[in-house]
Amino acid sequence: MKKKKSPIKPLKLKRKEKAKKVTKKHFKSDAGNDQGLNKPPVSPLNVLHDAADLLDETGHMNENIHTDIPSTLPVLAVRDIVVFNYMILPLFVGREKSVNAVEASMTSDRYVLILTQEDESIETPEHDDLYKTGTVCMIMRMLKMPDGRLKVLVQGVSRAKVKRFIGSEPFHVAEIRTISEEEAEPITPQQEALIRSSREQSEKILSLRGISSADIMSVLNNVDEPGRLADLIASNLRMKVPVAQSILECEGPVERLTLVNTQLTQEVEVASMQNKIQSMAKEGMDKAQRDFYLREQLKAIKNELGESHDEAEEMEELKNAIKKAKMPKEVRKEAEKQLRRLEAMHPEASEATVIRTYLDWMTEIPWKKQSRDRLDIIEAKKILDEDHYDIEKVKERILEYLSVRKLNPSMKGPILCFVGPPGVGKTSLGRSIARSLQRKFHRMSLGGMRDEAEIRGHRRTYIGSMPGRIIQGIKQCGTRNPVIMLDEIDKLGSDFRGDPSSALLEVLDPEQNNTFTDHYLNVPYDLSKAMFICTANVLDSIPRPLLDRMEVIRLPGYTxxxxxxxxxxxxxxxxxxxxxxxxxxxxxxxxxxxxxxxxxxxxxxxxxxxxxxxxxxxxxxxxxxxxxxxxxxxxxxxxxxxxGIPRYLEDEKEKVLPPGVAVGLAWTPFGGTILHIEVSAMPGKGKLLLTGQLGDVMKESAQAAVSFARRHAEEYGISPTFHEEMDLHIHVPDGATPKDGPSAGVTLVTALVSALTNIPADPELAMTGEISLRGRVLPVGGIKEKILAAVSLGMKRALIPAQNMRDLEDIPDDLRAMIDITPIERIEEVWPKAKIK
Missing domain, CATH: 1.10.8.60 (Helicase, Ruva Protein; domain 3)
Structure with a gap:
């Protein structure tokens, strides 16, 4: 019997070798798929090489492809893919009905209708589970597997709609209506723009995917019909099944190409982002590989130089250092936690360097180590006397501390504040105290400090962070009980970086500094065993809460x-x-x-x-x-x-004072001095003129003196209307020097009464004291310095407030014997003692 000839003419391939290579590759890659159908090739538009074989040079279907399609065809159900015209793809057929449909097609005209499942999870789809629009395909090749499954290569021929399903056993059969393409019409400018856009988007995708686009773009450029171009591109785009099915069901060529162009735009965006992510990842990988290579080179160089240091050995050293540091339980727990973090990090990481430095600080700070105090009181007194002359009060306070320390070793360190003018030995006294105690000494200058971090340290989040100067000083001394001198505490400042004086509140409080927390260490440290000594020139600029925490010891100027x-x-x-x-x-x-x-x-x-x-x-x-x-x-x-010539001329004591002049005593940072207060009364209308760079307080004292003179005018023989008939000019010589304070009140009253009565005051009498409107004489400061100045200038007598008599204990007896000191309680007592009789 003569074999029946197949109605399908063999496909003429222009590039046989290339098409054959692609076909074998597809079969090989789908060998393990038992779901009935493979997914589309990975790269978009990569099947266009095969599609080129279906088209001639004008972009039309080869005439050798058979197009006489029966109205009734077996149905091949596929999932997760939609087949388009001109599409060539391999299928791995494993389901029984699908195998029967392929075999039936091979025994007839090789046509089969491919329909996509609406739900790909259904293993045995029925008629209602399939889309009603699909593609008529020709089975080009078939290969039977030993286990009964098939591998087929199909080619899309025409789109078709199912009129009705005829049967479902042993495979699905459907009556179809092919969807023919609309006849080509002259291309409008809008359609031409759409076609060009689709080509450009396709070329972008190819370039982003790294695919050679010369041959593929040649095919796309030869296709001028919108419908065919849409099918050609859509068959190789990555789309979800519902989106691809909607394109397949669209019958209008222009509308179909518009849908495809929209998907191309989305694919370009996705491909661009994916390419960007891959580029960033590649750059990161390249940098990591480069860093690793350089580190390995550095390690090799160090090994050759004999400078290598094993990481495990370093970790072991840190563990041993933590054990030897004798940290408190909570502190050791934090140190071990940071050590575990360090072990888990790359040794060259920046965070590892921060943690390593932190652990170095934690292990080098003395947590338990402290020096033993010299508790020999006699020996300590001997050392203090050797280093400093006089200042008996300070020496007594130190010896008292040593005595209490000897009887109660657990006592907390005192907070002393030495206040006095510059150059009296405040700082050197701190060194003598440390020497007498046999303790380490650390001096910390606070003058001009404005950053709170200087006291509390920087947090470890900052670059170059380190502990505060308190902890640094403790580390330098190597003991937890040194003598720490906070020099010039009255010159602390504050700005946007914080207030250092507020940070010192915790440091200088014996009840709180046993749990002082430095921002860098972030663990409590006990400062209660350290002895803090502060120095200041004046107390006015020290905040009251800070001053309240210190025991103030005054060091007066030397005679x-x-x-x-x-x-x-x-x-x-x-x-x-x-x-x-x-x-x-x-x-x-x-x-x-x-x-x-x-x-x-x-x-x-x-x-x-x-x-x-x-x-x-x-x-x-x-x-x-x-x-x-x-x-x-x-x-x-x-x-x-x-x-050279003398820089300062001694103030000469005037033998006779004219009316209106009185001698007052004043305090300066350099010691005591005398002031000649001058009052001139002139005919006028009661104006009061004050000169000599007087401060507000001193001006108010002058006004109070005038008020007192008006009130007691009759007692002193002064005209009751002098304030209306005379102008008063009060002047204090040495006008280039600012002067202020209330202690000139008594002297102002004396000079004013002398000017108004025209009776001179005693030139050998000096006086000081503040006045009130009620006539009381109030106490003032600096009595020792003022009396010493009066003695040095040859004054014979002095008037001081009665409440200041207790301050005379600070004056040596031999100097007190050289001047007659009279206490006064009321201003009325002054003029009888001051005027020349």
């Missing part, structure tokens, strides 16, 4: 007698040594020292005095260097040759 003693005992010896002289090569008597103090220095402390002595020593050192041999004697006659 001339005390300065001579200190210079003889300490300053001359130190300066001769520093300037290359032997101590016995300089001969200077007390009279010469007193002349240096009075004519070349004007201060409460000793800094300028030591400079002047040093200047003398340098002049003598030059003589010695030039060959002249000592000893060198410095007398008052040769002093001006060594130091």
């Amino acid at each position: 001339e007698h005390e300065k001579v003693k200190i210079a003889r005992r300490y300053l001359i010896a130190r300066q001769t040594k520093e300037n290359g002289l032997e101590e016995d090569e300089l001969i200077m008597n007390d009279e010469t020292l007193a002349k240096i103090i009075t004519e070349y220095t004007r201060e409460a402390g000793l800094r300028n005095l030591e400079r002047e002595i040093g200047s003398v020593c340098r002049k003598l050192a030059r003589k010695k260097a030039e060959g002249e041999k000592g000893p060198f004697e410095v007398t008052t006659e040769v002093l001006h040759k060594l130091l």
